[in-house]
Amino acid sequence: MGADPKTIAVIVVAAGLGERMGGAPKQYRPLAGRAVLARTIEAFTRRRDVTWVLPVIHPQHAERYAALGLSHPRLLDAVPGAATRQGSVLAGLEALGERAPDLVLIQDAARPLVNDAVIDGVLAALGAAALPVVPVTDTIKRSSDGRMVDGTEDRRQLFAAQTPQGFAFADILDAHRRAAAAADDFTDDASIAEWAGIPVTLTAGSARNIKLTHPEDFERAERLLGGGSMETRTGSGFDVHPFEPGDAVWLGGVRIPHGARLKGHSDADAALHALTDAIYGALGEGDIGSFFPPSDPQWKGAASSVFLKHAAGLVAERGGRLVNLDLTIVCEAPRIGPHVQAMKAAIGAAAGIAPSRIAVKATTSEQLGFTGRSEGVVAMATATIELPRED
Ligand code: MG
Numbered sequence: 001m002g003a004d005p006k007t008i009a010v011i012v013v014a015a016g017l018g019e020r021m022g023g024a025p026k027q028y029r030p031l032a033g034r035a036v037l038a039r040t041i042e043a044f045t046r047r048r049d050v051t052w053v054l055p056v057i058h059p060q061h062a063e064r065y066a067a068l069g070l071s072h073p074r075l076l077d078a079v080p081g082a083a084t085r086q087g088s089v090l091a092g093l094e095a096l097g098e099r100a101p102d103l104v105l106i107q108d109a110a111r112p113l114v115n116d117a118v119i120d121g122v123l124a125a126l127g128a129a130a131l132p133v134v135p136v137t138d139t140i141k142r143s144s145d146g147r148m149v150d151g152t153e154d155r156r157q158l159f160a161a162q163t164p165q166g167f168a169f170a171d172i173l174d175a176h177r178r179a180a181a182a183a184d185d186f187t188d189d190a191s192i193a194e195w196a197g198i199p200v201t202l203t204a205g206s207a208r209n210i211k212l213t214h215p216e217d218f219e220r221a222e223r224l225l226g227g228g229s230m231e232t233r234t235g236s237g238f239d240v241h242p243f244e245p246g247d248a249v250w251l252g253g254v255r256i257p258h259g260a261r262l263k264g265h266s267d268a269d270a271a272l273h274a275l276t277d278a279i280y281g282a283l284g285e286g287d288i289g290s291f292f293p294p295s296d297p298q299w300k301g302a303a304s305s306v307f308l309k310h311a312a313g314l315v316a317e318r319g320g321r322l323v324n325l326d327l328t329i330v331c332e333a334p335r336i337g338p339h340v341q342a343m344k345a346a347i348g349a350a351a352g353i354a355p356s357r358i359a360v361k362a363t364t365s366e367q368l369g370f371t372g373r374s375e376g377v378v379a380m381a382t383a384t385i386e387l388p389r390e391d
Contacts (some may be wrong), residue, residue, distance in 0.1 A: 007051040008123070009046045009101035010044040010164065012037070014065075014109035015081025015088035022375045026212055026215035028064045029107040032225040037210060038068050045072040046317050051101060055109075056081040056092040067118040090176045094161065104172060112213045113221055114164065121203040122166040129193040130166040132205035133159035162205040165189045169390070171198055219264070231389045234325070234382060235281025237274035242376040251329060251336070251377070252360055253305055253346025258334040260378060265294040270357035270379040271329055271360075272304035275347060276388045278321070278383035279311035305350040312351040320387035324357040330371050336362030 014037050018025030027037040037055070042051045055078040057065050065078050079095045081088030089106055096104065101167025103126055107114065122130045165188060172189060175196035181187060186192050190200050208224055210217055243249075250269040262268035277287050281373040285291075288307050292299045315322055325347060329336050336343075340362075346356035351358075365371040369379055 001284045006102035007099070008049060008103045009054060009099065009169065010050055010105045010107055010110055011051045011089060011092035011096070012041055012053060012055045012107050013081070013085060013088055013092070014040075014042070014061075015056050015091075016085070016109075017058060017060075018110075018347065025058070025061065025064070028061070028068075029218070031112055031212075032222050033216060035068055035107050036112045037065070038070060040107065040109050040114065041075065042072075042317070042319075043114050043121075044107070044110070045074045047116070049123070050074055052076050052096070052099060054092055054096060055080065056095075056285070064379075072173055081195055084184050086176075086179070086184055086192070089189060090180055093169075093173045096169070101169045103166060104169045105166045105226055107124075107164040108211060111163055111209055112212070113224060114162075114209050115206060118204070118206050118209055119164060122164055125201045125203045126166045126168065127201060128168055128171060129190060129198050129200040130203050131190040131200050132162045132164070132203050132209070134162065134207060136160055136206040143300035152294075159189060159202060160205075161188055161213075162209050164186075167193060167198070173202060212343075225388065229277075230386045231321075232384060232386055233282040233284075234384050235278045235283070235382040237277030237281060237379075237383070239270040239277065239379050240275040241268045241270045241273075242370075243338050243374065249334060249377070250304070251334075251345030251379075252327065252339065253308075253350060254339050254342045256339055257336045260374075266292075266299050266302040266304050266307075270342070270377050271327055271348070271381070272308050272350070274379035274381035275325055275327055275351070275383065276304070276307040276311045276383060278325070278381040279308075279351075279385065281385070282317070282383045283311075284384045285314065299365075302338070305346070308347070308350040309352075312353075315385050315387070316352075318387055320385050322351055322353050322357070323349065323384040323386055324359070325353070325384075326359045326382045327361065328380045329360070329362045330365055330380075331362070331376075332364050332372060332374045334368065336360070 014027045018027050044050050054076045057078045059080040118132050136155045136158040142150045175192050179192045195202050241262040241264045243260035244263040248257045249262050252271040322373040340360045342360045343360045347358050348355040
């Protein structure tokens, strides 16, 4: 076994009044139907490598924050920020002090389109400090009075800083504490690391990881989140369970009286297991065993609809939707045909989709092989999902 994984905390800085655009503070405004801050927080709570997510909010926004109704095992209670961004980040770092994470990512609430590729890049580069950037494409002019050009910068040496910015927790906490005594106008945390002499590594940001500042930024972000930014993905699942003495089998969420039962740790519903793995496959996640270890006694005899619900829940958590499920069951007996409609209803109820988006088919293997000898059941499944495109 390797060393314990590092603990990773994420501070989501949402403490600005956010009134530059007028109306509701920008971090609480809906973006394609979901509050900006909720989207930013969920970009991190959905990651299994993140240990804690800590929002830092404006003291006047406690009710607005509560109204978002956010709840997640990795989400900590929000803490109040300070008058400056720098002060708010320090408040968040101090609030994490007792937990003492190994690493901390500091994320602006106004970048709700942050994606896994950017986050992965920052984490991979830590280390001491890592900063996602994009190359500057405009030619940059220097002017001391805003009227006359003094010169032109070499843009090959210029990069625009994004978030999340990542740090070794103890180092950035120490740097922030010392910086607080020196100045209060650092505009990002990499600047504080630079000031403290911590080496900062550049990583790849994303042109999609925009900061919402002006009303037109919201329009652009909504376009990026719109239909054109969804992608279709497919996954497959396969499962086998042997028969053992018994009086009924569970298949497709339906109990079918039979002269044997299926052997397994849970209710051994091979059909629901194959469907669940198909969804995990489409998500690029692990498999049932990685989420629900057979070594864990709480899954003994469990109804397998729990697993299917979990997989469908992950799709929803990532802002996606389940498009269809296709299941094939291979066995000589029991006969599946009479139970197809009941299975479609049970699968639809667990997965949260209409039975019209589910196919249940059955075949024998013409008395060949272990299914042909009625030693067990095979189930195969395909899942199609739509997910927000992230790269
Ligand atoms: Mg199984």
